């Protein structure tokens with residue numbers, strides 16, 4: 001999707017984000033628990049959007065790098081997940097000074113083309129220390 005589209009989505013999340021957060025809360029908590037049980041201390045929230053999952057990961061004690069290529073989304077993430085390090089970048093070209101313990105790409109892969117998905121997944125594998133990246137495909141059980 002285009003940056004313009006994500007700018008519109010970011011605008012609507014400012015008023016309706018609470019509803020999305022309520023619907024996804026349990027699913028996001030499960031992601032946090034999954035990473036926590038695997039001893040993840042440094043986490044990459046890949047395609048962080050408005051930063052709610054980043055916030056949950058930070059609240060669980062993890063050191064979080066929140067990455068999104070949309071400036072509008074990242075601005076929301078900076079406000080919502082104020083303890084996370086927010087980076088504006090395309091995930092397929094992301095480089096970090098050191099690998100993270102775990103990476104999660106939540107509810108984002110379906111918005112990418114097949115070739116983008118492959119590139120992003122390879123980048124996440126390269127940036128993740130052990131266990132590989134985790135993809136959350138659906139918000140609901």
Ligand SMILES: C[S@@+](CC[C@H](N)C(=O)[O-])C[C@H]1O[C@@H](n2cnc3c(N)ncnc32)[C@H](O)[C@@H]1O
Nearest residue numbers: 047048049068069070073089090091106107108
């Ligand atoms: C549907 S939102 C998901 C947001 C968040 N992960 C969540 O669970 O609420 C998808 C996000 O992925 C980001 N995104 C898509 N492709 C990307 C890429 N190649 N690099 C960085 N961010 C990307 C978009 O900008 C958007 O904010």
